[in-house]
Amino acid sequence: MKKIAILGATGSIGQNACQIISENPDKFSLEFFLFNKNMKKAQEILKTLEPKFFITSNKEIFEKYKTSYKNLLFVSDLEKIYQDSKIDLTLSAIPGSEGIYPTYLGCRYSKVCAISNKESIVCAYEFIKNLRAKIILCDSEHTSLEQLIKNENKKEIEKLILTASGGPFWNLSLKELEKVSYKDALKHPSWNMGKKITIDSATFMNKAFEIIEAALYFNIKNIDVFVHRKSFIHAIVKFIDKTYKFSVSFPDMKTAISYCLNYPSRLPLKIPSLEDFLPLELKLEKKDLERFKCLEFGFLGIKNLDNILFRSLLVFADDLAINLFLKQKLSFLQIYNFIKNFIEKNIGKFQNPKNIYELLDTFKMLKEKYSCL
Numbered sequence: 001m002k003k004i005a006i007l008g009a010t011g012s013i014g015q016n017a018c019q020i021i022s023e024n025p026d027k028f029s030l031e032f033f034l035f036n037k038n039m040k041k042a043q044e045i046l047k048t049l050e051p052k053f054f055i056t057s058n059k060e061i062f063e064k065y066k067t068s069y070k071n072l073l074f075v076s077d078l079e080k081i082y083q084d085s086k087i088d089l090t091l092s093a094i095p096g097s098e099g100i101y102p103t104y105l106g107c108r109y110s111k112v113c114a115i116s117n118k119e120s121i122v123c124a125y126e127f128i129k130n131l132r133a134k135i136i137l138c139d140s141e142h143t144s145l146e147q148l149i150k151n152e153n154k155k156e157i158e159k160l161i162l163t164a165s166g167g168p169f170w171n172l173s174l175k176e177l178e179k180v181s182y183k184d185a186l187k188h189p190s191w192n193m194g195k196k197i198t199i200d201s202a203t204f205m206n207k208a209f210e211i212i213e214a215a216l217y218f219n220i221k222n223i224d225v226f227v228h229r230k231s232f233i234h235a236i237v238k239f240i241d242k243t244y245k246f247s248v249s250f251p252d253m254k255t256a257i258s259y260c261l262n263y264p265s266r267l268p269l270k271i272p273s274l275e276d277f278l279p280l281e282l283k284l285e286k287k288d289l290e291r292f293k294c295l296e297f298g299f300l301g302i303k304n305l306d307n308i309l310f311r312s313l314l315v316f317a318d319d320l321a322i323n324l325f326l327k328q329k330l331s332f333l334q335i336y337n338f339i340k341n342f343i344e345k346n347i348g349k350f351q352n353p354k355n356i357y358e359l360l361d362t363f364k365m366l367k368e369k370y371s372c373l
């Protein structure tokens, strides 16, 4: 029986994981989970999976429910719970920079840490990679790459290719992109995900983070992006003999999540088979850096791969830009310039963090400095 902890259990990734756990009670037990404020979903998880503890990072929720639920804890107890729980596998699925410290604890105290929160890898890979946990990436592209590369000679890999769905705006002109709203950006054509990653997919910032994540994790810098609208090709590896290996499956995050939960072996999964969709359209399109400029940050990230401050400012600026976009204080096309200017303005003002605490301090200082936005 694998003892699991989920960071972000009430979200899109977390709920998929809970479903897989509930369908495999002989394989997994949920020991505890972390959430923010969605008490309704937290109560549902309590009922179906009966974890020993559930932990909120929201003070109001904690104060309101702590007397009714003796096993409800506040996030300040997260490290202690980890120390007492002997977790086999943590699934890290809290979006944005908020996910970094919980992921760090997951890596410090679990045997395996499956990371969906790509921002943790982008900002903190150097600080989490040599802790106790074996890190595996839980994202359709990277989980696919892991499987494609397994047993291959790294010297024979020419490049990694990440696919992108293109998001809701792929068919729009630059002129049309001037007018899109956050409501339009939240309508993703092929994936049902949380708000932040859905907006990041529309701007291609999600793909930029994924490029950096892949470069750091696989230690390969030659990375490209192709657009595949149907989203069933998740990743491609090109070898030096011009052979291409594709990873193909129905677009459902349960494939990556179940692979990670049961790592290193596979689980049978009740999702549609690709045979049901024949003939399959394998159309792959070129990336478009003119309309979707945020993708550039991924390639810039590869050039600055050793610069943790650059990568962290990128993540922080994107969190900020999304909040401003959701508040309608920034237009869709202004997001790129906002992030670019933010990095240029701040890169000389902070030190490159040398450990996780310096990194968290940098985020704290940035939050204080920009709390008015």
Ligand SMILES: NC(=O)c1ccc[n+]([C@@H]2O[C@H](COP(=O)([O-])OP(=O)(O)OC[C@H]3O[C@@H](n4cnc5c(N)ncnc54)[C@H](OP(=O)(O)O)[C@@H]3O)[C@@H](O)[C@H]2O)c1
Residues within 6 Å of the ligand: 007, 008, 009, 010, 011, 012, 013, 014, 034, 035, 036, 037, 038, 039, 056, 057, 092, 093, 094, 095, 096, 098, 099, 116, 117, 118, 119, 138, 139, 140, 191, 192, 193, 194, 195, 196, 197, 253
């Ligand atoms: N969704 C996908 O298909 C997908 C695919 C690949 C990668 N990812 C990555 O996976 C991560 C999660 O994405 P998602 O789509 O599952 O997000 P989501 O649906 O928005 O869920 C976020 C989860 O994190 C919790 N949370 C948010 N802020 C928190 C905080 N400060 N402290 C503790 N818990 C907090 C939320 O709790 P409440 O519900 O209580 O607010 C919720 O459980 C992201 O980094 C994303 O990039 C997602």
